[in-house]
Amino acid sequence: MSDTENNNQCDIIIEGGTLLTISENMDVIDNPVIGIKDGKIAFIKHRDIDGGHSYTAKNILSAHGSIIMPGLINTHTHLPMVCFRGLADDLPLMDWLHNHIFPAESKFVTREMVYKGAMLAIAEMILSGTTTFCDAYFYESEVARAAFDSGIRAVVSQGFIDLPASTAPEKIADIAERFISKWQSKSPLIIPALACHSPYACSPETIMSVKAAARRADVLYSIHLSETKEEVAIMREKFGKTPVQHLKDIDVLDDRTLAVHCIWLEDYEMDMLRSLEVKVSHNPESNMKLAAGCAPVPLLIQKGITVGLGTDGSASNNDLDMFGEMGTAAKLHKVMQMDSTVMDAKTVLKMATINGATALGLEDQIGSIEPGKSADIIIVDTEKPHLAPMHSYYSQLVYAASGADVKTSIIGGRVVMHDRELLLVDLPSIMQEVRSIAKLIGAN
Amino acid sequence: MSDTENNNQCDIIIEGGTLLTISENMDVIDNPVIGIKDGKIAFIKHRDIDGGHSYTAKNILSAHGSIIMPGLINTHTHLPMVCFRGLADDLPLMDWLHNHIFPAESKFVTREMVYKGAMLAIAEMILSGTTTFCDAYFYESEVARAAFDSGIRAVVSQGFIDLPASTAPEKIADIAERFISKWQSKSPLIIPALACHSPYACSPETIMSVKAAARRADVLYSIHLSETKEEVAIMREKFGKTPVQHLKDIDVLDDRTLAVHCIWLEDYEMDMLRSLEVKVSHNPESNMKLAAGCAPVPLLIQKGITVGLGTDGSASNNDLDMFGEMGTAAKLHKVMQMDSTVMDAKTVLKMATINGATALGLEDQIGSIEPGKSADIIIVDTEKPHLAPMHSYYSQLVYAASGADVKTSIIGGRVVMHDRELLLVDLPSIMQEVRSIAKLIGAN
Numbered sequence: 001m002s003d004t005e006n007n008n009q010c011d012i013i014i015e016g017g018t019l020l021t022i023s024e025n026m027d028v029i030d031n032p033v034i035g036i037k038d039g040k041i042a043f044i045k046h047r048d049i050d051g052g053h054s055y056t057a058k059n060i061l062s063a064h065g066s067i068i069m070p071g072l073i074n075t076h077t078h079l080p081m082v083c084f085r086g087l088a089d090d091l092p093l094m095d096w097l098h099n100h101i102f103p104a105e106s107k108f109v110t111r112e113m114v115y116k117g118a119m120l121a122i123a124e125m126i127l128s129g130t131t132t133f134c135d136a137y138f139y140e141s142e143v144a145r146a147a148f149d150s151g152i153r154a155v156v157s158q159g160f161i162d163l164p165a166s167t168a169p170e171k172i173a174d175i176a177e178r179f180i181s182k183w184q185s186k187s188p189l190i191i192p193a194l195a196c197h198s199p200y201a202c203s204p205e206t207i208m209s210v211k212a213a214a215r216r217a218d219v220l221y222s223i224h225l226s227e228t229k230e231e232v233a234i235m236r237e238k239f240g241k242t243p244v245q246h247l248k249d250i251d252v253l254d255d256r257t258l259a260v261h262c263i264w265l266e267d268y269e270m271d272m273l274r275s276l277e278v279k280v281s282h283n284p285e286s287n288m289k290l291a292a293g294c295a296p297v298p299l300l301i302q303k304g305i306t307v308g309l310g311t312d313g314s315a316s317n318n319d320l321d322m323f324g325e326m327g328t329a330a331k332l333h334k335v336m337q338m339d340s341t342v343m344d345a346k347t348v349l350k351m352a353t354i355n356g357a358t359a360l361g362l363e364d365q366i367g368s369i370e371p372g373k374s375a376d377i378i379i380v381d382t383e384k385p386h387l388a389p390m391h392s393y394y395s396q397l398v399y400a401a402s403g404a405d406v407k408t409s410i411i412g413g414r415v416v417m418h419d420r421e422l423l424l425v426d427l428p429s430i431m432q433e434v435r436s437i438a439k440l441i442g443a444n
Numbered sequence: 445m446s447d448t449e450n451n452n453q454c455d456i457i458i459e460g461g462t463l464l465t466i467s468e469n470m471d472v473i474d475n476p477v478i479g480i481k482d483g484k485i486a487f488i489k490h491r492d493i494d495g496g497h498s499y500t501a502k503n504i505l506s507a508h509g510s511i512i513m514p515g516l517i518n519t520h521t522h523l524p525m526v527c528f529r530g531l532a533d534d535l536p537l538m539d540w541l542h543n544h545i546f547p548a549e550s551k552f553v554t555r556e557m558v559y560k561g562a563m564l565a566i567a568e569m570i571l572s573g574t575t576t577f578c579d580a581y582f583y584e585s586e587v588a589r590a591a592f593d594s595g596i597r598a599v600v601s602q603g604f605i606d607l608p609a610s611t612a613p614e615k616i617a618d619i620a621e622r623f624i625s626k627w628q629s630k631s632p633l634i635i636p637a638l639a640c641h642s643p644y645a646c647s648p649e650t651i652m653s654v655k656a657a658a659r660r661a662d663v664l665y666s667i668h669l670s671e672t673k674e675e676v677a678i679m680r681e682k683f684g685k686t687p688v689q690h691l692k693d694i695d696v697l698d699d700r701t702l703a704v705h706c707i708w709l710e711d712y713e714m715d716m717l718r719s720l721e722v723k724v725s726h727n728p729e730s731n732m733k734l735a736a737g738c739a740p741v742p743l744l745i746q747k748g749i750t751v752g753l754g755t756d757g758s759a760s761n762n763d764l765d766m767f768g769e770m771g772t773a774a775k776l777h778k779v780m781q782m783d784s785t786v787m788d789a790k791t792v793l794k795m796a797t798i799n800g801a802t803a804l805g806l807e808d809q810i811g812s813i814e815p816g817k818s819a820d821i822i823i824v825d826t827e828k829p830h831l832a833p834m835h836s837y838y839s840q841l842v843y844a845a846s847g848a849d850v851k852t853s854i855i856g857g858r859v860v861m862h863d864r865e866l867l868l869v870d871l872p873s874i875m876q877e878v879r880s881i882a883k884l885i886g887a888n
Contacts, residue, residue, distance in 0.1 A: 085832075086839035090774075090788035124829040288775035289843070291784035318843035319830045323600035324768065330534075330773075335776075340735035344534035385568040386847075387762045388529075388875045389882030395530035399733070399762035403830075404848035431832045438833030 006061040011413060014377065015047060017063030020393055022070050022353045022368040025344065028393065034068065036375040039188075039413030043310035043371055059415065061408060065383045067393055070369050071131025071376040071409060073356030074323040075281040076222070076260050076310030078137050079146070080117035082124070083108060083434055085314040087442045093228065101315060104441050105138075113437050114139040120434045121320060123425045126152060128321040131376040131411045134258070134281070134310070134360055136195035136222060144183050144190050148152040151424045153376060155360050156183065157195035157222055160204050160210050169209040173310040176213035184217070189412050193220035193364070198227070199243045200234045204250050208433040219362055222258035222281070223247070228292050232264045244269040253278050258359055260310070262300070265295040270296070270303055279306045279359040280376050280400020282351070284329045285314030298333050298342045308359035309352045321403040326352050330398050345394035379408040455857060456480040458821065459491060461507030464837055466514050466797045466812040468789065472837065475588050478512065480819040483632075487815055503859065505852060509827045511837055514813050515575025515853060516766040517800030519725040520666070520704050520754030522581050523590070524561035526568070527552060527878055528759040531886045537672065537734050545759060548885050549582075558583040562590035564878045565764060567869045570596060572765040572847020575820040575855045578702070578725070578754070578804055580639035580666060583838030588627050588634050595860040595868045596822060599804050600627065601639035601666055604654050606646050613653040620657035628661070633856050635806070638662035642671070643687040644678045648694050661854070664805055666702035666725070667691070669689040672736050675782040676708045688713040697722050702803055706744070707737040714740070714747055723750045723803040726795070728773045730756030742777050742786045748766040751801035753796045765847040770796050774842050791836035823852040 021031040021044075035042040035055060081101075088100030114137065127135060134155040135143050147154035158179040160172060167175070176194055182187070183192040194214045196202045202210075207223070214221035226243045227233060235243045244265065247253050255277035262273070262280045273280065282297050300307050309329060311320045326348045333343040357367025366376045382390065386400050409417040416424055457480070463473040479486040479499055525545075530616035532544030549584055558581065569577060578599040579587050591598035602623040604616060611619070627636040638658045638785075640646045646654075651667070658665035670676060670687045679687045688709065691697050706717070706724045717724065726741050744751050753773060755764045770792045777787040801811025810820045826834065830844050853861040860868055 007488065037647050083833065083836075085844065086835040088840045089843065090785055093784055096784070107676055120829055120832060148697060234614065285771075285775060288756070288779040289784065291778040293782070314844075315664070318839060320537075321830065321846070327729075327768070328772065331729060332776075333778075334735040335738055336730040338735050338737070340537055340540070340733065341534055347744050383872075383875070385564055385571060385871060385875060389527065389879045390566060391528075391530040391882060391886055392533065395762060396535045399533065400529065400758075402765070402768070402848060404846060427829060428827075431827070431829060435833045438835060442835050 005398055010035040010042055010055060011038045012059045012061060012375070012410065012415070013057040014056055014061045014063050014068055016380070017066040019044065019067050019369060020067060020069045022350060023370050032059060032068070034369070036410070036413050037166070039374060041369060041371050041373050041375050044369070061379070063379050065381065066407065067380040067382055067397065068369070069352045069380065069397070070367055071378045071379055071411065072129045072307060072352050073346055073360065073367060074133040074310050074320065074322055075232065075308035075356050075359050076257065076312055077133050077135045077320065078313030079121035079133070079135050079143055080086065080114040080137050081313035081315045082121040083113065083117040083437050085318045087315065091317070093292070093442045103444050108437070108441055111139050111142050111246065114142035115146050116430060116433045116437060118143040119150060119425060119430045122146055122150045122152050123422055123427050123430060124320050126150065126409050126417050126422060127406065127420065128323065129378045129380070129406040129409065130320065130322050131409060132360070132362070132366055133377065134193070134220070141179060141182065141259070144192070148187055149424065151411055151414055152188045153366065153411055155191045155193050155220055157193040157220065159195045159197065160202060160206055161197035162206050166203055166206055169205055172206065172209040173213050176210065177217070180217045180219060193222065195222045198224040198231065199246050201230050206246070207252055208250050208424060214256065218256070220256055220258055221252070221416060222260055225259040225262055226264045227261040231265055242266065242269060244272055248272055249366050256361065261287065261292065261295060263295045265296060270300060270305065274305050276302050279308065280308045281359060282329065283308050283310045283312040284326055284332050286316040288332065290316050294332060294336045295330070298337060300345065306355055306358045307351055308356035319369070322352055323397070323401050323403050326398045345392070345398040348398050349394055352423065375410050375413040377410045379405050383408040454481045454486055454499060455480040456503045456505060456506045456819070456854065456859070457499055457501040458512055458823070459505050461512050461823070462512040462837065463488065463813060464511060464513045465814060466794060467814050476512070477632065480812070480854070483818060485813060485817050485819050488813070504800040505823070506822050509825065510851065511824040511826055511841065512813070513822055513841070514797045514798050515822045516573045517804065517811060518569065518574045518577040518754050518764065518766055519702065519729055519752035519800045519803050520756055521565070521577050522577045522757035523565035523577070523579050523587055524581050525759045526565040527557065527561040527881050527885060528858065529762045531759065533762070537736070552881070553582050553697055555586050558586035559590050559807065560874060560881060561593065562587040563594060563869060565758065566590055566594045566596050567866055567874060568764050569634050569870050570853050570861050570866060571850065571864065572767065573822045573824070573850040573853065574764065574766050575822065575853060576804070576806070576810055578637070578664070578666065582888035585623065585626065587611040588636070592631055592634055593868065595855055595858055597633045597810065597855055598637045599637050600666055601637040601664065603639045603641065604646060604650055605641035606650050610647055610650055613649055616650065616861050617657050618652040620654065621661070624661045624663060631808045637666065639666045642668040642675065644675050644692050651691070651696055652694050662700070664700055664702055665696070666704055669703040669706055670708045671705040673708055674847050686710065686713060688716055691844055692716055695773050700805060704775070705731065705739060707731060707735065707739045709740060714744060714749065717768060718747045723752065723774050725754045725803060726751050726773065727754045727756040728776050729769055730760040730858065732772070732776065734760050738776060738780045741773070742781060743807045750799055750802045751795055752800035766796055767841070767845050767847050770842045789836070789842040792842050793838055798806065819854055821854045824849050825851040
């Protein structure tokens with residue numbers, strides 16, 4: 001049997017439609033045939049040019065009338081907070097946090113509740129085209145378990161915070177190591193990581209201990225950074241320097257650090273992030289809703305910093321739809337800079353795919369559709385009135401599409417959603433369970 | 445036969461779910477029975493309290509697991525521009541307008557093309573929960589015809605612009621009168637109106653002639669106003685005053701004037717709009733995407749000005765989803781004012797319903813669900829992962845719902861969409877026709 005014939009025997013074939021590869025050259029292929037084998041993309045052919053009918057597969061998916069594209073990558077979530085969605089909106093930030101979110105969390109954090117909240121959030125994400133997320137929360141093993149059960153790809157970060165009390169460095173090392181060793185070989189889809197809440201809610205000792213553990217295990221380390229003006233003022237008051245300078249001085253900034261938000265940055269701090277190859281997660285809807293501010297993303301990108309897109313938790317957004325987040329990112333910076341040319345649709349789509357992959361250190365595996373990469377693919381149904389006519393694929397996806405237009409989702413070569421039906425999550429039962437949790441937490 | 449028995453014989457009954465009335469007291473009714481008769485809301489009962497089973501109707505709709513609410517009111521559209529959606533994005537405003545939109549319009553404006561574009565846009569609007577729109581374009585009779593055929597409620601404004609050439613006042617009067625008399629008695633759902641493009645693209649004579657015709661016929665008059673800084677500069681240069689002052693001085697500002705955008709206003713101009721009872725249409729996504737600016741909506745509302753919500757045309761948004769527009773409106777002003785308490789979910793939902801109705805002079809007929817009002821009602825399916833749990837109906841609708849969650853739409857007592865199927869529009873054929881038009885207009 002020839003090599004070609006071998007290659008043409010696949011697990012899944014996707015045929016028809018239009019493929020946006022998000023490769024380096026942003027290749028667009030009309031009427032493609034995509035072969036998926038052993039979880040990876042085996043080949044991409046032009047159906048018209050290559051003949052392309054000499055393949056076999058157990059599962060042949062038609063993408064006629066659709067766009068085939070890489071699954072979206074949500075670089076910042078707190079999934080279990082889905083249980084607080086709509087609990088306390090339109091409030092001053094500190095009132096929201098101290099009088100609503102923290103009290104809710106004090107009632108809420110049982111392991112089973114974290115699992116169920118995460119599972120509902122994952123259902124929402126898969127149905128809206130996200131195939132990878134990067135999460136940080138308490139009891140992160142429960143988030144990892146939900147990800148494992150649902151078939152989604154996840155960077156799961158065990159979170160540390162010094163509120164109400166700090167954790168001793170040796171205990172941090174122990175918790176971190178146990179978490180990482182528990183998850184690092186469980187599944188190629190589950191990638192353990194570590195997180196600190198922020199420079200103002202974690203002591204230098206905590207921040208350094210968690211980063212040391214992340215370095216030992218070579219995992220991603222994420223931290224909220226310069227989210228509010230108040231944070232910068234607190235850090236200046238306490239340490240006599242900005243949050244970025246503080247983290248640099250205690251040596252936690254490197255190419256495996258994901259800094260989340262990065263709104264209130266001086267120019268020299270951006271250069272610092274750039275030279276240390278720190279990655280940034282941009283969460284525009286959360287930043288708007290909490291009135292935190294608007295990150296200088298066009299400038300960060302111009303400086304060569306990798307910026308991924310994220311939704312943040314459902315208490316501050318309030319949905320996890322990355323299509324909506326793309327539209328907001330594209331439009332927000334235009335009005336902020338009074339320049340309609342910044343953050344064009346292509347830039348934003350890259351931010352939500354390949355640049356998100358790079359931010360998480362996964363650019364060799366995901367973020368584009370190319371032979372050898374993992375098959376993390378979504379099919380977007382464009383037979384919808386709001387997606388016609390099709391002058392530009394990128395514009396339609398960023399400015400007009402919504403998560404509800406995704407009809408099929410494949411993660412690591414496994415179909416996890418088809419025709420809007422989740423194949424691995426019992427949605428009605430998880431919705432019912434989260435509603436019961438919500439009754440315990442708050443009104444309604 | 446008693447009066448009560450009479451009232452209980454309906455055309456349509458909606459039962460179950462939760463009713464958000466958007467009445468003066470914002471009454472919320474769990475498990476209601478809503479009777480619809482002769483296009484109007486005949487009664488609203490509590491199913492549990494009033495017994496409520498003594499009704500009959502040809503059509504009984506279950507709203508279990510759903511929110512029942514007034515249909516959304518889109519106060520500013522240019523529907524046929526749906527044909528330009530995605531044609532030219534991320535460009536400087538003047539490049540966009542003069543090198544892309546105007547040339548496209550020069551190729552595009554045949555009556556049949558306007559009809560088909562409008563019909564596709566109406567399909568999108570009905571599917572995303574809009575039951576009334578206020579449109580302005582060339583060949584507005586074609587938009588009116590599409591609205592009439594589709595069953596949607598529409599304020600259709602024949603538009604006037606002095607580019608490339610101005611129209612003589614007597615010709616304006618003639619065109620306006622013919623348009624209004626053609627449409628004013630055709631259907632209670634079709635409400636003729638008049639529009640001028642803007643103070644900078646219409647001469648004072650044109651503006652005054654169109655307004656005079658609007659006053660004679662007692663119809664709504666709308667005009668783009670203070671959309672860009674450049675417009676204010678042009679008006680100061682040409683007339684030595686701001687656009688608002690200019691319109692006041694030529695006496696076109698009154699309670700039947702809808703001023704669209706209103707971004708660059710001085711405080712005294714807001715007071716002027718307030719004292720003249722001018723209504724405002726706020727189009728946040730278009731204003732963001734074109735980098736026009738951000739209207740001072742919280743201040744306008746605080747001053748007592750009626751502000752409705754709108755999407756603007758599809759070339760500058762790019763969708764017509766009023767749910768997305770609500771989320772953007774709620775979040776944009778928070779970050780602009782650095783105050784997370786402004787534009788709370790309830791305020792935004794009122795802007796998209798009852799205040800939109802008032803902006804169009806239709807508050808006696810639509811905008812809330814109350815006995816005697818027209819039955820313009822949507823049913824939103826909340827059995828979706830992104831709408832669970834239900835801590836707050838208003839938050840969920842504004843921050844998490846999308847147009848795709850609307851499962852049923854009733855306009856003037858007629859079911860126009862049910863279970864996501866349009867009942868009066870042949871969607872596949874209209875999509876195909878608009879795609880053919882798009883091929884004539886531009887690439888792809």
